[in-house]
Amino acid sequence: MNAIITASELASESAGSHPPVLLDIRWQLGGPNQRPAYEAGHIPGAVYVDLDAELAGPAGRGGRHPLPDPAAFGAVMRGAGVSRDTPVVVYDGGQGWAAARAWWLLRWAGHTRVRVLDGGLAAWSGPLSAEPPVPAEGDFVPVPDSLPLLDADGAAALARSGLLLDARAPERYRGDVEPIDRVGGHIPGAVSAPTSANVGEDGRFLAPEALAARFKALGAADGEVGVYCGSGVSGAHQVLALEVAGIPAALYAGSWSEWSSDESRPVATGPDPQ
Secondary structure: OOEOHHHHHHHHHHHHHHHEEEEEEEOOOOOOOOOOHHHOOOOOOOOOOOOOHOOOEEEEEEOOOOOOOOHHHHHHHHOOOOOOOHHHHHHHHOOOOHHHHHHHHHHHHOOOOEEEOOHHHHHOOOOOEOOOOOOOOOOOOOOOOOOOOOOOHHHHHHHHHHHEOOOHHHHHHHHOOOOOOOOOOOOOEEEEOOHHEOOOOOOOOEEEEEEHHHHHHHOOOHHHHHHHOOOOOOOOHHHHHHHOOOOOOEEEOOHHHHHHOOOOOOOEOOOOOO
């Protein structure tokens, strides 16, 4: 199954005999909760899922968005109508980061039939609804570690033995600015690969061959590939882009927010991996 779905494909499948479960993951970094926007209008049948509260555990030494407790995550997904064999489509406001986080978590937890709406709600031209759905309880039970996951030590090792991509903006990678975390810079050996370069001006993913060329130019060949970002959200979008390109990759979920919270870990600055 493809990792992404177009708006026209979603409209067709939703009108069919076996429509996918829809999850609305609208979210804004550092901004207000997006539930009011969901309540004002969402794709009919979509259930709102709160990234900060339901797709992450409590912030702390493990980062700003550590992985949620699998049992709690499973309960949220079942409440949203997710079953083991039911196709799921996730979307956000258009940036794609939050939807990718939900996609990655479901895949990591063992769900194999989940896709991201390419371009998010901004790409949807169909009707919107303010009616809250009442989904039937699903039966999905997470099977963690169904996708590769890195911890801090694993990320440090991969930066030397394979390819570790930093999905943040270049100025944060270089350490010119750091608006959120304790210190700026990057994991030594990591290569700058901003998530923003995975999509076109319309917010939709580049073609698979264009993404494959991009990642190969960054060093993705036959070796292992890993990704991190600020807190494991935009990094999930990078893993999704790599999936579209046909390149498997591991996610360092704690990312820079975990790495930089430990003063004993080295920090590189400037444009070079070092």
